Amino acid sequence: MSLTPHPFPPQSWAGIDDVVIVGGGLAGLFCALKLAPRPVTIITAAPIGEGSSSGWAQGGIAAAMDPGDTVENHVADTIAAGAGLVEGAIARGMAEEAAARIHDLLSYGVPFDRDLEGKLTLSREAAHSHRRVVRVGGDSAGAAIMQALIRAVRETSSIRVLEGFVAESLKVEGSYVTGLIARDRRGGLSARMLLPTRAIVLASGGIGHLYSVTTNPQEARGEGLGMAARAGALVADAEFVQFHPTAVDVGRDPAPLATEALRGEGAAIVDRNGYRFMFDIHEAGELAPRDIVARGVHQARHSGRGAFLDCREAVGAEFPERFLTVFAACMEAGIDPRVTPIPIAPAAHYHMGGIHVDGLGRSSLDGLWACGEVSSTGAHGANRLASNSLLEAVVFAARIAEDVQGLLPNHRMVRWSDESTADTAAGLPNEDALLERLRRLMDAAVGVVRNRAGLEAALAEMDAIRATARHPSLLNSLTAAKLIAVAALRREESRGAHFRSDFPHPQPEEAHRRFLTLAKADAIAKGAVAAFQENSRHADLP
Template sequence: MSAPAPVIIVGGGIAGLSAALAAAPAPVLLLARASGSRGAASALAQGGIAAAIAPGDSPQAHARDTCVAGCFHNDPGIVDLLTANAADAVRWLQAIGVAFDREPDGSLQFCREGGHDRARIVHAGGDATGAKVMEALVAAARAATHIERRADVDVDGLVLRDGHVCGVCVSNPDGTGEVLHGRVVVLATGGLGGLFAQTSNPADADGNGLALALAAGAQPRDLEFVQFHPTALALPGLHSLPLVTEALRGAGGRLLDADGASLMDGMHPLADLAPRDIVARRVWQACRNGGAWLDAHKLGTAFPQRFPTVFQACMNHGLDPRVQPIPVTPAAHFHMGGIAVDADGRSSLPGLYAVGEVACNGVHGANRLASNSLLEGVVFGRRLGALLRTLPDGGQPRGSSRMVRRKPSLDAAQLDYLRALMMQAMGPMRSGDTLRAALDDCTELAASGWQGELARALVEAALRRGESLGAHFRMDRESDVLAQGSSPSPAW
């Protein structure tokens, strides 16, 4: 008797691991580019997890902040699913070993970040939340008998039979390739910050899963919305930049221009804690007029304990944030768009599911609220996993199938050019002329590699949206109300 076909999950970050664990007892084959938490953007996340569990808070208040940050481009029903399940997500993470930071009296410690009207963010290990959560998830996955993990493989194709996705094509470290069959395929491959010259993501967070889904004919959604974190450590010449967490501003840090004046006073009612798209544009402008800095020296001797990741990154580059302002710059951080999916992760292609940053179910709208990304991965990963465990095996594959593969990769010089192009045209501030010029270049690059094809799809989506909205800011539409940093405010 043959073994049952597994659920194939591509990606070893928080969303993929949460789905894999929740799929038990269905067999899962988890495929990742790197072993453990290496290479996963989730492990780099310094922000925490937003959850309305503090006294006086509510899922409705969390949902309101999520939609305000997203410029009400969000799907309200999906937002309600996220915020209503946040407390349960935190409890589940605690159950598998995540030790969230606590106050001296033993209660959970809540912090405030940009776009939130109150302190509702839980952290683990200060600014090392992503690493701590990944550590617990990886350990749980290794102990789970229903999960088989294969690392150091690259998924570069999908297998379709009668219009249904039923497997993947993989390239092994030794250069060999093989076809793996499964009952369904889940893409949990993360974002695409690696396509930009400056990113807070690992370099290989390059949109590979999204590109693969688009090549197979899956419908995309909201590709134009790319969030730039306003405060990455400004290190000229580096591609992947250390993040300077937003929680530093929640703890009293201030953004300053080259003259030492406040960047955000008078720009938004929340000042330094305004939604990320607004702060990122302001920092972007300052960087072109002498630079931008984050002054958090008031933390003093508490800095290394409260923000160990940022502290070490600064010290590694000769900066002591206890006494010096930190030079910062915007960096490509999170893709609100992706493969269009429903609340259960179903794409438009039967048999193909997506979850986490590669997917777009409408929860983030035009601009993600701080500390909703790890939450999204857990909530919708677990929701998808619950569905996966009910899917029938389907038996051994029969009949003819076809393979859809990505194009080869761009070479190093072409990729460097594309990253610079995307930073210029698809950065925090855009214009029709720059986007049209970039489209011509992307079309030329698309003939050589899949990254060019994906970049072209993003630029085309940006050109189709003529007005400014959230992270999509059109400098040639400055008269738009949204372009000035305001959000529409329908009755809630």
């Protein structure tokens, strides 16, 4: 049931559910369905599905369901891709539950591809040792999964959906989260309300749109991560941002994605002379882990050689039938991938870091759970294995639903208050220009290649942006950006998706996860900004 949002819920409502889920993507919807018939409320800034990266996913969901594959193989591939930082027990549990979650999705009506015998069709993606990725229509898994779940949610009477609300801050009493402050996007900055809760599940998505080149929707600005950190939640592995190596480089924001499945089917990465340069970098060529391919593409573009995905031989005339989404995006940009190589660029795609959660999805704050990209479970380590993200989302969404039911077995209705926050942001000018300034900064200094000087300069620039920012959403985004930059500065090595040109090799003693609070990040950033200012003064001396 979807209700028209109000600035404040009318008193005629008998009560509001004591479980609130923030986010209308795969993790949030799946958690709500798993909680049924317990009443829950979903709060989402955009109509469910529209502002979610889940719906844009062209890959699929990894699950060892082929007779020749095993859970052990899936775990081994996950650990290998994670560059030494994967939590083995988490990865194993996720792989063991994969088949059950696929069957859940089938029961909700997801039309996964099948062969002529009716068996699920399994594809292979980069860094997977076997074909184990279930898909829909070749490259339409995300959209098809979301369509099925949205339909299931709309048909589930225990799920209330409030669309058009932005979650801005958490109400914390001691170490316990007791409520959420949300703003009605249509009512202006003054249309805020307090939602008392017994349990909040953050499923608000990632941070990709903090970068000027990204495959993520504009809602993926790290606001959930920033909001939780500002409330005191522990953050893990924030430095690890995965850049997809084959975004279609046609100047669109977000950039269309040329799915990894194209390379799995034999498409080649070439420079403008047709040379397959990836084999000079890694023995697996185009099927090397994403971080290696992204840096190879980055280097080729910055050297002036350009980078292109050549699908002419591997896919050719079958492109419209096999990869409709990519084909449509290319044709819209005036590129026919059947006869012309596709220009590509690395783009911010997925955040392995996020709110630190345990094996049940619990954060460091009582009453706050997190799942999906906003969380950091330890399943991905320093570099996510392709198609493990959607799997992690459904596995942890299901675990959270079970945990909440176990901790709060008796449902209670709690009335939403008409208490509003102080309207400190009312009347402020639009801050889109500040956000664009931050996005360009993140691309330049906290992107595919990083170094100390750039990170210190970035933190100083973030301070300058923060000095004029007032909007709560932008403050949350700035907080997320600071956490990423500070974590990248603190990790003085290169590992997985994190590459420091001044520390280009992994250090064995650094093969462990790292954790941050916002207070700790602020202290580190203060020292970095002071160092940047001191170096700038010396540089200005004659």
